[in-house]
Each structure stands twice: as structure tokens, then as C-alpha cells.
Amino acid sequence: MSSPLQRLLALVAVSLTAGLAGCADLPPVRAVRIATAATSEVMCNAAFVSRLDPQRAADDEMRPAGGMGLIAWGLRSEVDAERHEVRTTFAGQALGRATWREGGGCTVVHGDAPLPPLARTARVAQPDPFPGLAVPAPVPARDPRLAAAVDAAFQETAGATPRRTQAVLVVQHGRILAERYADDIRADTPLAGHSISKSVVHALVGVLVRQGRLNPDAPLQLPAWQTPGDPRATITPNLLLANASGLPWDEANRGWDGATRMWHVEPDPAAFAMRVPAETDPGTFFAYSNAGWTVLSRVLRDLNGGSAEGFNAFAERELMAPLGMRDTVLTIDATGTPMGANLFFASARDWARFGLLYLNDGVVNGRRLLPEGWVHEARTPTLDAGYGRGFWLNHRHDRHPLPGHWGLPGAPSEAFFARGYLGQFIVIVPSLDLVIVRLGVSYRQGGDVETVGRLVGEVVAVLRGAAIQPSK
Template structure:
């Protein structure tokens, strides 16, 4: 593999959506710190190195994409990359299914692939073998439940010319960077795929990274445990380190974690210096790091978006199911993915067996759409109840004065903007819509009044591929169906 020339040193996006001005800040920080303390640079450069190793590994060995293209589309456009372009070395070992990144011969990170669990960052020599252990790789077969609209891999071409035009618009590319890079669009209406399209090299079974759409999957796993009586969202979060009643974190509930109102000091600025970045790309035990965070505000009083809340939820899920990665995989397949007809899914883990339920699940575009269909249908998969009665309404209910629910974004106007300057809602889509949303333009838009699910996946660095683009796509689809 040829040398990869550059990598983002700071301002790594680890979930959610990003604000472009962080790029300018990142450049200023790099210039300032390169003249000063190497110690201060350690964390952001490790974050950058880890981001490259992990996401190129997932792209190459889970999605089956060209690692050079993953680098060019996902890593290289992110942030102040020019300043250290000649210092980066990245090696993809196809035999060992491992990616190694260094910066100036230092800041080495590795990510290794394991069957069924995707890629995880290596922090100790023994971690290289974890991906092949029985705990991670107990076989989990495909669902016996037939997927909705089982067309095989034949792509559904819409007969509606206006719908075709909507897809044309979604896949239109800019002549120069920043690019939109739409990878897949799937439209489901009344339980059936009525339109889909894929970029070259992407197919109906290609698993694509959802980034923070994974938080919505964590919402579903929590919901199933609630239905089974194993968890209660109103109770204190079952985290051993917080059980002393004198500890103010004892008052944090599962609901607070789902709604991003825990008040924990797990700030997510996507600068590389922030604790959320460190948690994901530097720490071996993500949840162990997150549970040590001190309180910044009383639970339920302030909203602050952070992957940390969902990493803690991920540990709660793991522990409620037996404490092993294999327990989580088997549960998710049996209780969620199988019944929903999702057969091309990879949920990724850290080396302690905790799923990265904040930002690291890959699935085919159809399977992301089938996940949305579960919520469109009130938590039912066919005649089988997956989510508790009222869970969908709970998930889409407003948190404080924000456009966030409990693991989903809601289409409500709110004061100010969501993180990174993104508008809270989609102004051209019906108000009853709610959506899962992830970094670089991942969206599942659920519109109950239209019996509609619209999925858009890509690697976007321009607003036309972010929430504004998803708003336009969903609006175009609705307009086309009305005129059909």
C-alpha cells in the first residue's frame, strides 16, 4: 500500500455532527503547540492516530472498501492536516487484518479486525489476540425471521420519475472539495423498499458506519432490557462506582444518560484535547474512564451532548447481560437484529468487551432502514413486540429546551443550535418526524404521518450532505410520493 500522506492531528470527529470552524481552531492549536510542549500534543496526536487506525480498519475489513479511499474520503478532509502531512505513516496488513498508524515515528496506534466484532484499538500486546478469542467470536448466525421486502441483492429502482429525480439530487456531487460523497439512499414506505441507490463500490449488503446513529441502537437495547424488567430508566444508573449515596452521581438515572443530561464532565468539543476524544481513541477501558468523570451540573438540569453518556449505557447493557462481549452480541442478534430482519450488522467493542454504543456500529443501508422501520411501527417487528409499549414516544419526547429526545433527534424548533452549529430540526419535513443522526451525514429520518423511512449514508464534508441535505432529500421524497 502506498504511503498515506496526511492525517488530521486535532479536531477529530468522534460522533455526532461537526462545526467547520473547529478546523480553523485546530490549525491554530497545532501551530501554537508545535512550537511549545510536546507533552500537550500527546493526546490530540494519539486521538488522530487512533481515529485513522480504527476507521480505516473498519472501512477496509468490515465494509470491504479500499483503505486508500477510506483515508482520502474520511480521514484526510478532517481538520488541519497539512501541517504534519509528511510525518504520517500508515500500514494496512491484510494478512493480520490490522492497521497501524504513526506520527513522526511516534504516537503509534493499531486497530485489529475480528470476525463478528469488527475492529478495535489495541492498547496492550495481548489485545491483538482478543479479537480471535471465543468470548468475542461465539458464532451468531443470521436470523430465522425473514427480512421485510426480501428482494435479495437486486436494487429497487423507483418507477416514479420524481422519486428518481430526488435520488439524482441526493447523489449529485460538487466539482471541488468539500465533497458530499453520498454512498447509499434507501426509502421505505408502508413497510416496503420503494427506492434505493448506491455509489460505485457500495452494494445492498455493504456495511457502512453509522457513527452516532449507533446511539439510537443503544436506545433500542436499553428499551428491550426495560421490557424484560432488567432495567428501569427512572432508577439510578447501576454503576458500582456511583452507589455511595454521598456521591452526587448516585442521582444520575438511565434516563439522564439517554437524554444527555447527566451533568458529567465529559465535554465533547472534538478538539482532540477533550475527554470524550480521549475516552474513545486513547483509553483501553472507555466506560472505566467515563465513570470517573466528576459532576458539572445537577442531573437533569443541563443538556450537553457527549459520547460519554452512551459509553456508560453500553457498559450497563454489557453488565446486565453477563459481562462479556459475546453476551451482548447474542442478545442483540436474538432480541433486535434478528426480529427486525437486520442480517448485515457489526457492533464494535473495546478490549474490555464493552460495545461502543456511542458511535461504532456498521450495517447495510437496508438494515439501517429496517431499524428505522421498527420505530415507525411503534417498536413492533411484524406481530412481535421488540420495544416496550410507549418506548418510541418516550424516545421522541423533547429533552429540556432542545431538539433532542432520548437517543433520537426530534423535529422541533428550539433556542440556539445543536452541537457544532447544526440546526435542531428539518424545516421542510413534517413536524412529527424524528431521526437518528451521525457524523459526516448519516441519517435515518422517520416520518410517521407519511409512513416513511428515509436513510442517507455517506462521507460528507459539505452542508449538502449533512442535516440540510437529509432535510432536502426527505422533503423531495415526500413531494414525489404526493404527486405520484
């Protein structure tokens, strides 16, 4: 016999699903649509990109998310291995569907029509620029203090929110000093970078700037932004890269904010992003705008033939092949636009290779991939924020309600880092020629930012020969 709460939830479900056809944009209905689409996407990526248990991925990443406790009882997902697809329903309705395509990862699909296949991107053969990252097996730390610091990042505390660390990699002078993975993760497993993807967009925009194909300080001249008096007409690529475009902060991790709607409800996320109005004058206020990064992703597509294939060929030729990134998936949406705000995947070693590009001022094996000064600008604060362009900085240590901390507590002030939802970090410490990668699925504040900061601080102490402070 059902409880009163279950009967109430069932009534809510009936009310919601009955209105899906005619009231699809009502907030409650939109939240259910987002939940089904996001669950399908997470499970699809686990099954067909990372080759992990899709149900475990949903349990770890989706079940703890805000609001999911109210509707998880009604969610049902089906993994179709033959079609490379996952479908999720709520109370038998509100279908969310995600489909995998080679060369495009898993894409949320609206409607029943199949996605067109993508043409295969030819691999560019180049010598591995980082042979120290190409060793066949994971490299355990030789120094027991370094091993202890890495092991502590995986330890769980009874009664506390799980940290669910998936990978930790410590690289100095281009060689692995320490490496550890969760039981189901391998050195070549592509893992979600979430907003680390934005740092990759920063690099790809930099390539266009170096090639003279994009002026970072000239307004983008997007047709949707050209209405007389529209402040967006003055937005430049650099303002978007700095999150100072005037577009609003659209990510609150509540399940139905502007970003999740854009990714999981809108058939054309970039077109939706271009409709987002400015909230402040460009260049006057820091606001973390996924819409802005989605606009830049469309620019990357349009300046490379206007197709997914053109973008993939550009990214392979100009970034992934020169860095030796072979276990990387750049997700493409249904319009052929890269999901550069949130959905690029790479192995821990490939994320380290990307970090080495910024450690070495945009130069790899003597070849300059990024313009001179591009990395310096990435490390220069935006307005009063703890952010540069595409990277977070460590000159501020006060709390912030969304990132948890502006900086990385415990890490050196010179450190700068790429950062993603649920605890994805690529931390760069220039004075030690050091890159540290931490990947996981942590709902601790700021993606377990305090533990990650402690990890970085302890590794730095070992390398500098200093005493490690006891962990709290």
C-alpha cells in the same frame, strides 16, 4: 530542499515524539496519539468490515478533520491483511493500531499484545419480517421526480465541500421505492452509523426494560458514582438516554475533545466515562454526552454476562434476528464493551430495518420488541432541546453550532431521526409510513443536514402529490 514550514513541522514532530514516553498525556502528544489510532481504526473498518479501499477511506474521513492538515505529512499506515490489522505512525513513532476480530469489528489496541478472539455468535434463524427489503438488486425509483430527488443527493458542486453520499434508500410500507449507492458501495455493504449507534443502544436498553431487567427511572448505582455528595449517584438510564444526565457535552469535532480521547487513547473507555464528573445537576440541562452512552454500553455488557459474547448473543436474539439485520457489525472494544456511542455498522437496508422498528412503535410481525411507550418517549423533547431519547426531533429549526440545525430543515415537523457524524441519517415520517436512510462522509455543516432535509422534503412532496420546490 525543505521549506521553512516543513522544517518547523519536523521540529514540532521531534519535540512531540521525543516526549511520547514520559509526557503521553500532554495535549499535543495526545492529539498525535488520537490521530494515529483514529486513522488505523478508519482504515481497518474500511478494509475488513466494509471491504472498501482503506486509503480512500482515510483520505475522505480523516484528512479533512480538524488539525489533520498539520500532521498528515508525517502519518504512515500499513494494512496487514494476514493479521487483519492496520498500524499507523507519525514521524516513525506514536503508533496507533487497530485489529479486526470476527464478531467484534475493528478495535483500537493499546500495546503490542494481541486481542483474544471472540467466540462465534450463533445466528438465530427467523423468517424475514421485511421481505420487501430482501430483493436481490438495488431498486431504482420508478417515479422520475423521486429519482431526481435521490440523484440530487449524490451531486457534487464544483468548488464546494464534497458531500460524498454513499447510500440513499427510500422505504414506504416496508418496500423499497428508491435506492442508489456510490460506485464502490453495495446493498449489503456495512457502513458506519457513527452516532446512529446511540439509537441502537436506546433500543437494546428498551429490551432490558421490557424484560424487567432494568428500571429506566432508578439510579444506576455504579460504584464509581457513590461518593457522598456526588450528583451522579442520582443518574438514571432515562437521563443518560435523554442526554440530560449532568455529564458534559464532550464532542466538539476538534480532534482532542473528551470523546475522541475516550475512544482512541483510553484502554478502557467505559472506565474513563465513569470518571467524568458531572457538570450540572442531573435532569436540568441538555448536553450531548458520549461518556453517558459509553456507560450505558457497559451496562448492556454487564447485564448480559459481563462479556462480549454475552452481549452479542443478546443483541442477535433480541434485536438483529427479529429485524432481519444480517449485514450489521456491532464493534466491541478491548474490554468486551460494545462501542455503542459511535461505532456500529450496518448496510443501508439494515439501517432501514432498524428505522422500521421505530416507525412501527417497537413491534415487528406482531411481536413487541420495545416496551409500550418507548418510541413515544423517544419522540418527546428533552427539556428545551431538539432531542428526545436516542433520536433527534424536528420541532425546532434554529441553528446550533455543533449539529448545524436542531431539526431537519425541509422535513415535516412530525419527522424524527437517528443521526450520526459526517451525515448518517435514518429519518422516520409516521404519517406516510416512511423511512429514508442517507449515509455518507460529508464535512458540510451538520453532515450536509440541509441537503438531507431537502431530500426528505422532496420525497414527501412526491408521495403526497405536491409540487417539488426547485433545489437551490
